[in-house]
Amino acid sequence: MSAATITVLPGDGVGPEVTDQALAVLRAVEETYGHRFTVHRRRVGLDAIAAEGTAISDSTFEVCGQSDAILFGAIGSLPPGTGRGAGPRPEEALFRLRKEFGFFANLRPVRPLEALYGASSLKPEHLKGADLLFVRELSAGLYYGRLESVPGKPSEIRRAPHGTEAVDTLLYTEEEIERVVRAAFEIALRRERKVTSVDKANVLSSSVLWREVVERVAAEHPTVAYEHMLVDACAMRLIRTPSEFDVVVTENLFGDILTDEASMLTGSIGMLPSASLGTRRTAAGTFGLYEPIHGSAPDIAGRDRANPVGAILSGAMLLRHSLGLAREAAAVEEAVEAVIGEGLRTPDLVEPGSTVVGTREMGRRITDRV
Amino acid sequence: MSAATITVLPGDGVGPEVTDQALAVLRAVEETYGHRFTVHRRRVGLDAIAAEGTAISDSTFEVCGQSDAILFGAIGSLPPGTGRGAGPRPEEALFRLRKEFGFFANLRPVRPLEALYGASSLKPEHLKGADLLFVRELSAGLYYGRLESVPGKPSEIRRAPHGTEAVDTLLYTEEEIERVVRAAFEIALRRERKVTSVDKANVLSSSVLWREVVERVAAEHPTVAYEHMLVDACAMRLIRTPSEFDVVVTENLFGDILTDEASMLTGSIGMLPSASLGTRRTAAGTFGLYEPIHGSAPDIAGRDRANPVGAILSGAMLLRHSLGLAREAAAVEEAVEAVIGEGLRTPDLVEPGSTVVGTREMGRRITDRV
Ligand SMILES: CC(C)[C@H](C(=O)O)[C@@H](O)C(=O)O
Numbered sequence: 001m002s003a004a005t006i007t008v009l010p011g012d013g014v015g016p017e018v019t020d021q022a023l024a025v026l027r028a029v030e031e032t033y034g035h036r037f038t039v040h041r042r043r044v045g046l047d048a049i050a051a052e053g054t055a056i057s058d059s060t061f062e063v064c065g066q067s068d069a070i071l072f073g074a075i076g077s078l079p080p081g082t083g084r085g086a087g088p089r090p091e092e093a094l095f096r097l098r099k100e101f102g103f104f105a106n107l108r109p110v111r112p113l114e115a116l117y118g119a120s121s122l123k124p125e126h127l128k129g130a131d132l133l134f135v136r137e138l139s140a141g142l143y144y145g146r147l148e149s150v151p152g153k154p155s156e157i158r159r160a161p162h163g164t165e166a167v168d169t170l171l172y173t174e175e176e177i178e179r180v181v182r183a184a185f186e187i188a189l190r191r192e193r194k195v196t197s198v199d200k201a202n203v204l205s206s207s208v209l210w211r212e213v214v215e216r217v218a219a220e221h222p223t224v225a226y227e228h229m230l231v232d233a234c235a236m237r238l239i240r241t242p243s244e245f246d247v248v249v250t251e252n253l254f255g256d257i258l259t260d261e262a263s264m265l266t267g268s269i270g271m272l273p274s275a276s277l278g279t280r281r282t283a284a285g286t287f288g289l290y291e292p293i294h295g296s297a298p299d300i301a302g303r304d305r306a307n308p309v310g311a312i313l314s315g316a317m318l319l320r321h322s323l324g325l326a327r328e329a330a331a332v333e334e335a336v337e338a339v340i341g342e343g344l345r346t347p348d349l350v351e352p353g354s355t356v357v358g359t360r361e362m363g364r365r366i367t368d369r370v
Numbered sequence: 371m372s373a374a375t376i377t378v379l380p381g382d383g384v385g386p387e388v389t390d391q392a393l394a395v396l397r398a399v400e401e402t403y404g405h406r407f408t409v410h411r412r413r414v415g416l417d418a419i420a421a422e423g424t425a426i427s428d429s430t431f432e433v434c435g436q437s438d439a440i441l442f443g444a445i446g447s448l449p450p451g452t453g454r455g456a457g458p459r460p461e462e463a464l465f466r467l468r469k470e471f472g473f474f475a476n477l478r479p480v481r482p483l484e485a486l487y488g489a490s491s492l493k494p495e496h497l498k499g500a501d502l503l504f505v506r507e508l509s510a511g512l513y514y515g516r517l518e519s520v521p522g523k524p525s526e527i528r529r530a531p532h533g534t535e536a537v538d539t540l541l542y543t544e545e546e547i548e549r550v551v552r553a554a555f556e557i558a559l560r561r562e563r564k565v566t567s568v569d570k571a572n573v574l575s576s577s578v579l580w581r582e583v584v585e586r587v588a589a590e591h592p593t594v595a596y597e598h599m600l601v602d603a604c605a606m607r608l609i610r611t612p613s614e615f616d617v618v619v620t621e622n623l624f625g626d627i628l629t630d631e632a633s634m635l636t637g638s639i640g641m642l643p644s645a646s647l648g649t650r651r652t653a654a655g656t657f658g659l660y661e662p663i664h665g666s667a668p669d670i671a672g673r674d675r676a677n678p679v680g681a682i683l684s685g686a687m688l689l690r691h692s693l694g695l696a697r698e699a700a701a702v703e704e705a706v707e708a709v710i711g712e713g714l715r716t717p718d719l720v721e722p723g724s725t726v727v728g729t730r731e732m733g734r735r736i737t738d739r740v
Pocket residue numbers: 091094256293572573602
């Protein structure tokens with residue numbers, strides 16, 4: 001029996017709905033396998049801005065820091081057309097969590113279930129055999145000018161002699177590259193032993209350094225095959241020959257774009273979980289933040305229409321990576337596959353012959369199976 | 371009858387082969403419609419580096435500048451693992467041409483032919499009705515640190531107190547954004563009157579400025595519908611609901627990634643042409659550079675296997691945009707559709723029931739039709 005503390009940050013939009021289902025599944029695991037999970041629930045994003053005036057408060061931060069894992073729902077985005085200086089932005093919560101807890105490796109597995117081939121916009125023959133794991137760098141690059149305003153690393157809109165201009169800085173230290181590349185190679189050892197490193201080395205200096213580091217880390221892992229791929233070519237191959245990939249490692253913004261694209265292999269972005277990990281250890285694993293990769297989808301929020309699978313599978317990753325409960329994680333994943341295999345679908349996945357259910361019913365059926 | 375001067379830069383890899391076919395088609399247009407095209411052929415890329423020690427020589431530049439249009443083939447890329455300081459790089463030719471001739475708008479039309487639905491990795495129901503035109507900003511952003519080494523806009527690998535780091539600068543002036551956004555809205559007036567502006571405004575300052583400029587330009591075009599879309603969402607929607615797009619405008623690197631992704635709608639990146647335009651006028655149009663969006667594909671070079679359609683359709687864009695020959699451009703496009711409609715395919719597009727032909731035969735059949 002394990003005892004663990006989990007901080008739940010449901011956020012806004014569909015975040016609370018899907019997180020509730022993920023939590024219900026974790027409660028079922030607790031009961032079935034005789035563990036004890038202490039859960040703290042805190043505000044984040046638009047919800048926190050409304051109630052506490054900030055996207056994530058210091059006290060919430062502290063509670064997170066005292067847990068073994070964070071289960072995150074979703075947060076609202078910038079409304080179209082919103083300009084600068086419009087007060088706190090919900091995304092700041094994510095940036096701060098990622099940065100301050102040192103979550104540099106964002107794992108995003110993409111494995112289309114055969115039962116969902118019909119829901120994907122890709123032809124089945126292109127999906128067959130696809131089983132990818134993205135390792136997205138999460139704590140540096142273009143994302144971090146804003147938070148830090150350090151000299152030499154600007155992200156700002158400014159007056160210049162010829163008029164207004166805007167600048168962002170893409171900066172990577174060798175160490176920032178090395179730790180995430182190393183993580184990717186180590187994960188590949190437990191998978192198909194193939195790493196695809198994605199960059200834009202024909203244009204970016206940061207990509208040239210990235211390649212050099214990959215070469216060095218690869219030399220230490222002679223049993224892992226590796227290749228470099230340009231990001232534009234990768235955007236093409238992901239939907240052309242996805243089964244050729246195993247582990248894909250890339251910098252922050254490329255990872256953001258490519259994983260959303262790759263989500264289409266599975267039929268819906270609502271299916272996909274993620275884990276954000278650093279180096280801090282828990283009793284039985286690594287401290288981490290777990291969230292579905294979908295956004296807050298305000299248009300369908302509160303209507304029992306969201307797909308809870310991404311959140312539930314994030315819970316499975318939490319069990320595996322932060323709590324060291326691999327068997328329980330596998331049980332959750334099998335429950336998801338079984339329920340999808342029975343033809344149950346949330347509205348994002350509807351196809352002829354499937355049974356459409358709501359967020360709660362989908363969650364309940366998976367919970368029952370665990 | 372028109373008289374025009376065209377500089378042909380075949381480049382390396384498959385560049386010469388596909389350019390030869392595009393030229394043959396232009397020669398057929400010349401004859402059929404009674405025009406006179408003077409053609410200058412010059413080296414570029416690896417070919418120029420080998421023969422002239424630089425990716426593009428000043429004299430080639432001069433010849434280009436005295437023409438009405440440039441027909442470009444393809445150039446080799448950085449071999450995997452190649453580091454810094456390795457001498458002239460072929461891509462520099464493209465960067466210099468784009469920058470010095472002020473080609474800020476890169477038009478990349480993507481319209482899957484029904485006859486090729488079978489060759490795409492997407493299901494036909496997702497391809498139906500797709501007809502997109504990307505307007506990629508081509509002369510600023512992360513691409514231009516390298517060439518300019520101006521203070522405040524670094525692209526370099528450098529020693530820092532904590533070790534080695536690499537930096538690239540994403541900079542846009544308001545003017546650089548405005549001219550390309552304006553071009554997109556003007557093109558939309560002649561299409562379905564819809565503009566999707568793609569950015570990452572929840573992270574990048576340059577995207578926040580980009581949105582502000584879009585708002586302003588949109589206000590001047592009340593008959594054009596527009597929307598903002600985050601780049602990650604766009605990477606998803608391009609393959610989910612491509613028919614919802616009309617004109618897509620975005621910054622340089624996002625445009626690079628998204629257009630390669632979107633090429634998969636057509637079955638092969640070998641199908642896609644592009645036009646790079648600035649403000650300089652020719653006798654009957656705009657000075658421009660025309661190139662297929664595929665690369666130099668050294669693995670199949672010289673083997674009569676490359677798809678010449680991207681190059682041939684680039685020739686059609688050249689006729690339309692630089693020479694003001696819209697009727698002739700349409701004739702070339704119809705010839706391509708007809709030949710594809712007959713089932714002729716280069717090896718990149720093979721599917722059951724199609725007749726596989728080489729680069730030359732495909733070009734000859736299209737030429738014969740013009
Ligand atoms: C909300 C947004 C800032 C975030 C990101 O770009 O990292 C999201 O798209 C993600 O992928 O987690």
